[in-house]
Structure formats: C-alpha cells, structure tokens
Amino acid sequence: MNRADQIPEPVAVFGPGLLGGSLALAVRRRMPGAEVRIWCRREEAAADVRERGIASMASTSVRDVASGAAFIILCTPVGVMPALARQIAACELVRDCAVTDVGSVKGSIVAALEPVFANTGAVFVGSHPMAGSEKTGIDAAREDLFEGAACIVTPPSAGEAAALARVRVFWSALGCRVLEMSATEHDRKVARISHLPHVMAAITTLASLRPDADALKCAAGGFRDTTRVAGGDPAMWAGILSENRSEVLAALRDAAGATRELLEIVEGLDEEKLRLFLAEAKNLRDRLGPGAAAAYGND
Amino acid sequence: MNRADQIPEPVAVFGPGLLGGSLALAVRRRMPGAEVRIWCRREEAAADVRERGIASMASTSVRDVASGAAFIILCTPVGVMPALARQIAACELVRDCAVTDVGSVKGSIVAALEPVFANTGAVFVGSHPMAGSEKTGIDAAREDLFEGAACIVTPPSAGEAAALARVRVFWSALGCRVLEMSATEHDRKVARISHLPHVMAAITTLASLRPDADALKCAAGGFRDTTRVAGGDPAMWAGILSENRSEVLAALRDAAGATRELLEIVEGLDEEKLRLFLAEAKNLRDRLGPGAAAAYGND
Numbered sequence: 001m002n003r004a005d006q007i008p009e010p011v012a013v014f015g016p017g018l019l020g021g022s023l024a025l026a027v028r029r030r031m032p033g034a035e036v037r038i039w040c041r042r043e044e045a046a047a048d049v050r051e052r053g054i055a056s057m058a059s060t061s062v063r064d065v066a067s068g069a070a071f072i073i074l075c076t077p078v079g080v081m082p083a084l085a086r087q088i089a090a091c092e093l094v095r096d097c098a099v100t101d102v103g104s105v106k107g108s109i110v111a112a113l114e115p116v117f118a119n120t121g122a123v124f125v126g127s128h129p130m131a132g133s134e135k136t137g138i139d140a141a142r143e144d145l146f147e148g149a150a151c152i153v154t155p156p157s158a159g160e161a162a163a164l165a166r167v168r169v170f171w172s173a174l175g176c177r178v179l180e181m182s183a184t185e186h187d188r189k190v191a192r193i194s195h196l197p198h199v200m201a202a203i204t205t206l207a208s209l210r211p212d213a214d215a216l217k218c219a220a221g222g223f224r225d226t227t228r229v230a231g232g233d234p235a236m237w238a239g240i241l242s243e244n245r246s247e248v249l250a251a252l253r254d255a256a257g258a259t260r261e262l263l264e265i266v267e268g269l270d271e272e273k274l275r276l277f278l279a280e281a282k283n284l285r286d287r288l289g290p291g292a293a294a295a296y297g298n299d
Numbered sequence: 300m301n302r303a304d305q306i307p308e309p310v311a312v313f314g315p316g317l318l319g320g321s322l323a324l325a326v327r328r329r330m331p332g333a334e335v336r337i338w339c340r341r342e343e344a345a346a347d348v349r350e351r352g353i354a355s356m357a358s359t360s361v362r363d364v365a366s367g368a369a370f371i372i373l374c375t376p377v378g379v380m381p382a383l384a385r386q387i388a389a390c391e392l393v394r395d396c397a398v399t400d401v402g403s404v405k406g407s408i409v410a411a412l413e414p415v416f417a418n419t420g421a422v423f424v425g426s427h428p429m430a431g432s433e434k435t436g437i438d439a440a441r442e443d444l445f446e447g448a449a450c451i452v453t454p455p456s457a458g459e460a461a462a463l464a465r466v467r468v469f470w471s472a473l474g475c476r477v478l479e480m481s482a483t484e485h486d487r488k489v490a491r492i493s494h495l496p497h498v499m500a501a502i503t504t505l506a507s508l509r510p511d512a513d514a515l516k517c518a519a520g521g522f523r524d525t526t527r528v529a530g531g532d533p534a535m536w537a538g539i540l541s542e543n544r545s546e547v548l549a550a551l552r553d554a555a556g557a558t559r560e561l562l563e564i565v566e567g568l569d570e571e572k573l574r575l576f577l578a579e580a581k582n583l584r585d586r587l588g589p590g591a592a593a594a595y596g597n598d
Contacts, residue, residue: 133520192507194521203557206553207550214488220449221432222527226496227496228525229521233581242573260555262551271537275537277501
C-alpha cells in the first residue's frame with residue numbers, strides 16, 4: 001500500500017554501486033519494512049547484496065526485480081541505461097509505476113528513456129540527486145548520502161503529474177531538497193556546478209604534480225579539497241562528460257578564458273586587479289553560505 | 300629555561316590573526332606554563348587578546364614583546380614583515396634568539412629578513428607551516444591547526460645550526476611534519492601545491508557562476524570542496540601570489556596548457572583519450588592517500 005506522502009514500494013533499484021547501495025540503506029532507514037529489491041548485473045554482486053542484508057531480495061533477473069515494483073530507479077552508468085530500460089519495459093509493470101534514474105546528465109537520458117516506457121503504463125521521470133563521492137562501489141554506500149542534497153527532477157514531457165509527484169515524494173522522503181527544471185536547464189547548470197569542478201580538479205592535479213610529484217609532501221587542505229573529486233572513476237566521468245559534451249565545452253571555454261584573464265593580470269604585475277579578480281570569485285563563492293559543509297551532499 | 304626538545308620560551312608572536320592566535324593556543328596546549336607574548340598593531344586587538352586570556356601578555360609595543368624573547372614568530376601579512384623585522388632587530392634580543400615566520404612565500408622574505416638580523420645575535424630562519432583556512436582572524440584560531448601539517452623550514456644561508464634546530468623543535472613540538480628545503484625549492488613546490496589550487500578555485504568559481512549564479516542551488520560536495528579556498532581573503536592572497544609571481548605564472552601556464560589539452564580532447568569526441576586524461580590525474584591524486592583528510596592541515 002502506498003500513501004501519497006510515503007515512499008512508493010516495492011522499490012526496485014537497478015545497480016548495486018555507491019548510489020544504489022546508499023538508496024537501499026536510505027529507504028530502509030526512512031521507511032523500515034519497505035520492500036526493496038536490487039538488480040545486479042553479476043551474480044557475485046547479488047550474492048554480496050544478500051550477504052549484506054540491505055535488500056529484501058537481490059537478483060540478476062530483470063523480470064524478477066521489475067515485475068510488480070511501484071518505483072524503479074536506474075543506478076547504473078548512464079551509457080547502459082537505454083538497453084536496460086528496454087528490458088525493464090518488456091516486463092509486467094505496475095500501472096503508474098514511476099521509473100527514474102540517478103544519472104548526471106538528463107537531456108540524452110530523458111530523450112532515450114521516455115519513449116521506451118510510453119504505452120507500458122509506467123512513466124519515466126528523470127532525476128539527479130546531487131550526491132555521491134569520489135569513491136565508488138557498495139562499500140562506500142551510506143544511508144545518509146542523500147540527506148540535505150539537492151535532487152533535480154525533470155517533469156515528463158507528456159505532463160504525467162502522478163508519476164512526477166511520486167518521484168518528488170520519494171526524494172523528499174530521503175531528505176533531499178527537490179528542484180524541478182527541464183532536462184536542458186539541468187544539463188546547463190550541472191555542467192557548471194558539477195562537471196566543470198570535476199575537470200578543473202583534474203587539471204589542477206596535473207598542473208600541480210606533473211612537473212614534480214614530490215611536491216605532494218607539502219600538500220595541505222587547499223590541495224586536498226581542490227582536487228578531491230579528481231579521485232573519481234575515470235571511465236564513469238568520461239561517460240558523463242561525453243554525454244553532456246556541448247555544455248561541458250562551453251563551461252571549459254569559460255574556464256580557459258578566466259585563466260587567460262588571470263595570466264594577463266599576474267603578468268601585468270597589477271596587484272589591485274589581482275585582488276579584484278579574487279574578490280569577485282570570493283563574493284560568488286560566499287553565496288554558498290557557511291552551512292554548506294553540513295547542508296550539501298557530495299557529488 | 301629551555302631544554303633541547305622543548306619549545307624555546309618566552310615565545311613572541313607578532314600578529315594576532317588566525318595563525319598567530321592558533322600558535323598561542325597550540326603552545327599553551329603543548330607546553331602549559333610557557334610564556335607567550337602577542338604583539339598587535341592595534342590596541343583594540345591587544346585588548347581582545349588579553350580578554351581571551353590566550354597569552355601571558357599582549358601589547359602594541361614591539362620592544363616590550365621582543366625584548367628577552369627566545370623565539371620570535373612573525374604572523375603578519377608578508378608585505379609588512381620587513382618593516383616590522385627592522386623594528387624587532389633594533390630591540391635587545393636574546394643571543395641565539397630564533398626569529399621565524401609563517402609566510403606563504405620564502406625567497407623574498409628570507410632575502411629581506413636574513414640581513415636584518417645579521418649582527419643582532421638573533422638568527423632568521425624561514426618557516427611555512429602548511430596550515431590555515433579560508434577564514435581569517437583570531438575567531439577562527441584553533442589549538443590543533445598545526446597538528447599533522449607539513450611545515451617547511453629553510454636553513455639559514457650562513458648555516459646557523461642552533462637556530463635551525465630551535466625552529467625545527469618548535470614546529471615538531473606543535474605536531475608538524477618538518478621538511479627542510481631551500482627557499483627557492485619551497486617557492487617552486489608551494490606555487491604548485493598551494494598557490495595554484497588557490498587560483499584554480501577562483502577560476503572554477505568564476506567559470507561556474509558568472510553566467511548563472513542561480514546554479515548554486517544545485518551545488519554539492521564537488522563544487523563546495525573544489526572552490527572552498529576561493530573564499531580566502533583576496534588582499535592577503537593577492538599579496539602572496541604577487542610575491543611568488545614567477546613560479547605562480549609557470550604553474551598557471553601549465554594549467555592553461557592542461558585546459559587546452561582537455562578542450563581538444565572533448566572537442567574531438569574521443570572518450571578513450573578523455574578517460575586517459577582523467578586517469579592520469581586520478582593516479583597522481585591517489586598518491587595523497589586515503590588518510591589525507593585527517594592527516595593534513597588546511598591552508
């Protein structure tokens with residue numbers, strides 16, 4: 001049974017990684033007794049999930065996990081979502097079943113997945129919880145991963161209000177701040193606020209350490225934090241950045257422009273211009289507020 | 300009385316900001332009963348220090364604070380150190396008094412301050428504890444700020460071993476990992492591992508938020524950490540970057556080069572090259588080790 005303000009269940013999680021594992025833990029914490037199923041590509045992963053006891057059932061069968069589920073969440077890398085979605089759409093889906101995902105891009109995913117679920121009774125609604133870690137895998141899963149995190153939800157193009165409401169309720173119940181915007185706006189904003197910081201962390205690491213990795217022994221919190229997300233999974237991030245290529249390129253060109261701007265200031269020996277450049281950045285950064293460390297999720 | 304493995308005292312701290320305040324707290328914690336004096340430029344700051352009870356005495360008189368001190372630490376902005384050092388050198392200094400600093404550049408400071416203390420009986424030894432915060436001022440002071448932090452010490456050019464040993468003992472007693480290197484090597488390494496991350500945090504903030512500051516509502520841990528140090532004091536950082544200009548320029552040019560490299564990869568749609576670029580950064584970043592969050596100070 002599902003009340004309007006409760007997490008719709010059974011919940012079917014596809015992919016037992018950091019996000020899928022954390023979802024299972026979070027649902028169990030927020031709604032003890034809810035039925036949570038986890039689909040795993042490999043049998044060893046399913047056995048591991050069973051051993052951890054974090055789900056009501058774990059299986060490599062798409063049909064066993066999807067059939068009868070009221071809420072389906074795709075937590076796999078974005079590249080494999082379309083093929084997996086087609087397998088799910090071929091199962092007996094509950095009428096009004098909401099299907100969502102946790103992918104870091106929305107335009108290409110929504111365009112690919114909405115039509116897959118058309119005429120199945122289920123509705124696809126894109127989600128992107130701004131939560132994660134530079135770590136990957138179920139060992140890094142945390143039941144509080146989503147608490148305080150922004151979760152961006154993209155309203156379905158056919159306007160299915162019930163499915164959208166169900167997705168909103170789900171993320172709210174997990175402690176997220178739900179934001180609604182189009183997939184296009186998501187991809188533009190997230191290119192700036194998540195994908196760009198990721199590549200800048202990689203660029204900073206390379207410019208810092210390529211000439212002299214021994215400098216690492218002098219590292220402090222500035223280097224540690226500025227480069228933390230460069231420790232993320234390269235294959236996963238290459239996929240995300242490629243999927244959001246045009247917005248990432250625009251953001252990266254702006255970063256190259258700001259770098260040239262700063263180079264000219266430092267070359268020109270103008271300490272006052274340098275102060276103004278740093279002050280503009282500080283004023284923008286300070287808008288995040290002092291509570292940011294506690295109130296925002298990782299990504 | 301000073302044992303060879305003890306903090307030499309009286310300790311005279313010049314400048315009651317984040318670092319000076321944290322030093323006073325740290326000395327009190329590590330060596331209860333040690334005499335700690337704090338010099339403040341403004342009488343209101345001295346009164347504030349007295350009210351907080353974090354020092355044996357606080358004064359705006361350079362003479363009252365410096366005379367008879369066994370260990371002097373300059374914790375002011377780097378730009379005002381030479382003039383302040385000349386006032387200190389004119390006081391009655393204890394023979395073998397070690398004078399050090401906490402400045403983020405060493406070449407220009409060592410070149411300016413070593414000759415000031417020649418023939419005074421005191422010896423200047425450059426220090427740079429890799430500890431700090433994007434916050435400034437005594438309110439942000441913490442007694443554990445230096446614990447686990449690297450502290451770079453530059454051996455004096457005339458080879459005064461006793462003063463160098465005294466400075467090493469001081470930082471070790473405060474829980475630092477002491478590293479010895481020339482001022483030139485310091486400036487080169489720190490440009491890469493501290494100054495570059497700082498300007499990259501500012502560049503990332505500007506490229507992320509200039510076109511659309513509203514994207515901030517979607518921010519998560521990636522943006523928060525990658526840009527944290529952009530919240531630092533612009534005037535202080537403009538001073539630091541200007542003092543280490545040629546090394547900062549070299550690092551920034553490498554960052555501009557890595558940005559162009561990545562732009563070409565993303566423009567070229569080569570996901571495998573993108574993965575390799577990110578993997579190179581990850582491999583370098585991973586050398587920091589999983590204990591980094593706990594074991595390294597901020598800066």
